Amino acid sequence: MQKPQESSSQNGEHFSYSSIHVDGPYIAMTFDDGPHATLTPRLLDILKERHIKVTFFVLGQLVKEHPEIVQRAVAEGHEIGNHSWDHKALNKLGPDGLQHELTDTSAVIKEATGKPVTLMRPPYGATNPRLSRAIEKDFGMKVILWSVDPLDWKDPGPKVVESRILSGSKESGGAKPGAIILSHDIHKGTVEAMPSTLDALLAKGYKFVTVSELLAMESKMPVQSSATPAAPTSH
Ligand SMILES: [Zn+2]
Numbered sequence: 001m002q003k004p005q006e007s008s009s010q011n012g013e014h015f016s017y018s019s020i021h022v023d024g025p026y027i028a029m030t031f032d033d034g035p036h037a038t039l040t041p042r043l044l045d046i047l048k049e050r051h052i053k054v055t056f057f058v059l060g061q062l063v064k065e066h067p068e069i070v071q072r073a074v075a076e077g078h079e080i081g082n083h084s085w086d087h088k089a090l091n092k093l094g095p096d097g098l099q100h101e102l103t104d105t106s107a108v109i110k111e112a113t114g115k116p117v118t119l120m121r122p123p124y125g126a127t128n129p130r131l132s133r134a135i136e137k138d139f140g141m142k143v144i145l146w147s148v149d150p151l152d153w154k155d156p157g158p159k160v161v162e163s164r165i166l167s168g169s170k171e172s173g174g175a176k177p178g179a180i181i182l183s184h185d186i187h188k189g190t191v192e193a194m195p196s197t198l199d200a201l202l203a204k205g206y207k208f209v210t211v212s213e214l215l216a217m218e219s220k221m222p223v224q225s226s227a228t229p230a231a232p233t234s235h
Pocket of ligand 1: 032033083087123124
């Protein structure tokens with residue numbers, strides 16, 4: 001998965017979000033491609049122990065198999081977003097395909113959780129301003145990409161996943177305020193990496209919020225330069 005384009009905007013209007021300009025040490029962890037029958041509940045236990053809220057971008061076909069897992073996630077304060085029905089690249093689909101991938105997935109999530117779905121992450125980050133705008137205007141979901149990608153789907157091992165989230169890699173920077181961090185709760189190594197990764201982020205002073213909470217914090221202050229507010233322990 002390549003690094004997605006930066007948050008696209010036109011005339012000040014956002015079409016997608018890779019990170020959010022915020023005033024405090026807030027970050028959003030996101031987990032894609034689930035729910036997984038055993039790994040997602042294990043991750044939920046890890047999150048619960050630490051009182052950490054995250055966002056899951058789920059596949060409709062898997063929610064249909066395991067509605068009880070997304071139900072539990074919502075009951076424990078997490079947010080659920082749409083990640084398509086069966087992981088199709090949306091930019092390759094016609095109107096009917098797009099309608100199925102987006103509408104049927106949101107419907108099955110709403111059926112399981114009772115909550116409307118307001119966020120969408122396109123598989124592979126495959127979108128463009130026109131598609132992102134359609135997802136927002138026609139389907140009522142904001143398009144969420146990411147700023148930190150540990151490439152955990154390649155199964156590099158828990159230690160590598162952790163160091164890429166904390167410090168970055170060649171392909172992507174590490175956690176910083178306003179970051180949206182990508183991971184996948186269908187890989188054992190990713191879930192195994194989480195206890196020490198989350199503890200290290202907590203020790204650095206980061207506060208975990210859902211993507212919707214992070215969006216709501218977006219600072220209206222004009223961005224002065226490319227400088228990002230320093231992470232709590234970066235000095
Ligand atoms: Zn995915």
